Amino acid sequence: TTKNFSDKLFFMYNQSSSNNGNFKYVREGQITVKIKRLREDSRIPSLGTQMSTGYDLYYVPTKDYKSENIYLKDIITVNPGQTVLIPTGISIEPPEGLWCAVHGRSSTNKRGILVHTGIIDNDYRGEIMVVATNVSERIIFIEPYTKIAQIVFYNLIQVHFEETDKLSETSRNEGGFGSTGN
Secondary structure, eight states: OOOOHHHHHHHHHHHHHTTOSSOOOSSTTOOOOEEEESSTTOOOOEESSTTOSSEEEEOOOOTTOOOSOEEETTEEEEOTTOEEEEEOSEEEEOOTTEEEEEEOOHHHHHTTEEEOOEEEOTTOOSOOEEEEEEOSSSOEEEOTTOEEEEEEEEEOOOOOOOOOSOOOOOSSTTOOSSTTOO
């Protein structure tokens, strides 16, 4: 059975308070996510404000990174229409019951860089990479340690699919792609 992650908060909080649990709470309800710096100059994701939802991810260059990108002193040059992988220099281990996704930042979008949403499964331990496309008509340069995307955490809900020959009728039925109006 799958439990809502918020149901586990109290249990895990009690476990950590007796030093038998795996999770450390900085304040009640806040969960610690293990993070590994893959390079000495890697940046820990940060909140823009106390009420922000997404934690900012930074572009952290690597000398071993192989790509078609043109690097000039670790600046990534992104031509119009080009899609690039941007390294962040970190990997994470969310506690059981959480997964996360990489999303764009409004300031990055405003500059002409479209960050593609990427799901990071709970059991992935590799480097977090940002997939981004230059949707502008000009060359864009991404300097090291620029805030390039954000990471948002979600409750993990797993489902069981039950195959059937018939689904219930609704007023919408198969209407999609704007069928409910603009």
